[in-house]
Amino acid sequence: MVAMTATDTHRTIDAVWRIETARLIAGLTRIVRDVGLAEDLAQDALVAALERWPESGIPEKPGAWLMATAKHRAIDLLRRDKMLERKHVEVGHELEARQEMTAPDLDAAIDDPVGDDLLRLVFISCHPVLSREARVALTLRLLGGLTTEEIARAFLVPEPTIAQRIVRAKRTLAEARVPFEVPRGDELAARLSSVLEVLYLVFNEG
Numbered sequence: 001m002v003a004m005t006a007t008d009t010h011r012t013i014d015a016v017w018r019i020e021t022a023r024l025i026a027g028l029t030r031i032v033r034d035v036g037l038a039e040d041l042a043q044d045a046l047v048a049a050l051e052r053w054p055e056s057g058i059p060e061k062p063g064a065w066l067m068a069t070a071k072h073r074a075i076d077l078l079r080r081d082k083m084l085e086r087k088h089v090e091v092g093h094e095l096e097a098r099q100e101m102t103a104p105d106l107d108a109a110i111d112d113p114v115g116d117d118l119l120r121l122v123f124i125s126c127h128p129v130l131s132r133e134a135r136v137a138l139t140l141r142l143l144g145g146l147t148t149e150e151i152a153r154a155f156l157v158p159e160p161t162i163a164q165r166i167v168r169a170k171r172t173l174a175e176a177r178v179p180f181e182v183p184r185g186d187e188l189a190a191r192l193s194s195v196l197e198v199l200y201l202v203f204n205e206g
Helices: 006-032 035-056 062-081 085-099 103-110 116-125 132-142 148-155 159-176 185-205
Strands: none
Touching: 006 035, 006 062, 006 116, 006 132, 035 062, 035 116, 035 132, 035 159, 116 132, 116 185, 132 148, 132 159, 132 185, 148 159
């Protein structure tokens, strides 16, 4: 195995994060039912990787490592702070059950090239309860893996404006209790137009 410098390791972590962030947030959102909390948990896993990987080396399955770390963090939060109390029992049992998953099952879930979770995350990020600007910013943040600075630069607006837009969007989704699901029937047709509008705007901006 070729030895990696600290700089090489951090570059690798950055690359892994760019690749895995959307799947990580999508999988965590399915579990905790809160996209804002899911992003926080994903960030906690990234911090853990930045602390540990320079010494231990890059795991063979970095995406699975990040997901497992984020799930353990979620369990710790639920136990210590009784977060999400109204669904503590339901989510706690689900997290405990998923913690017992075998490694191949976890790896398969993380390595799924598309995955229902990502599709659900697309529909949440593009939900019509959000303004068009908020939908675009949240989609770029959660699915595109862009930082608030990068999004602000793309749209030529101050970074605090984008940061507030994303924070308000996640709060709105939580308050509206938007379900983490792909809509069906007539609702699918209505929601799909919102998704396509965001994708069109992102494509043009890109």
